[in-house]
Amino acid sequence: MKKISAVLFGMFMLTAPAQADITHRLSSSVQLTVDAAATNVQRVGSSYAVTGNNVTTQYTPSGGSATSSIGALTISSGVGAIPSLSATQATAGESFSFSQTFYQGDALGSSAPTVGQVHNFSNQTSTAAGTAGDLAGTIDSSSTMGLTAGGAGTSATGQFTSEILIK
Known part of the structure; x- marks a missing residue:
């Protein structure tokens, strides 16, 4: 042991x-x-769309002669203006469709936004x-x-x- x-x-x-x-x-x-302080802005642009089936379009620019086209979006100070456009049925008695869509965008600003002021932009957030x-x-x-x-x-x-x- x-x-x-x-x-x-x-x-x-x-x-x-x-x-x-x-x-x-x-x-x-x-x-x-x-x-x-913070300000956040987002400018929305202009857009223009034309669709059609069995139609003839005619665009007449300001001071000009008519042309067979869909026209053009005119931009002035950053804001779009819809063209003067007419549509006629291409073949009488047949079905046709025509659609024109225009979204007017925001104008260009001449100065930066100031906190608390409403500016000419579609989307904005301002915090004091x-x-x-x-x-x-x-x-x-x-x-x-x-x-x-x-x-x-x-x-x-x-x-x-x-x-x-x-x-």
Whole structure:
């Protein structure tokens, strides 16, 4: 029995004690944001389409003579104007169809849009600048955070992180 005890005691003496590297990190942060003024616009262009079946078209440009064509979209200051186009049935007694589609686009602007003003564009989004007001954020030595709401267009975000790493 003494031999077994001695052998077991020797085996325990040869094994290394359990070890681990433990790292514990604590961090706190506060982020305060005040939005800037922004305007986003999208100009819509003009378009013109003509379709027909068994028709004869006639285009008469301003001050010109009639031609057998579908005409052309006239652009002035960035805005399209529909051409003067007439259609007649090509063969009497037969079926025919004629369709004309025109979308008038936005005029070209002479200056950049100003925040809050309505400009001559179809799609626009305008956001006023944020106001800091009472916006504030604090962190004390015990990682206690204090966040105070600001005015319109502001945000305050506080974060506390605890990380334990065992190797």
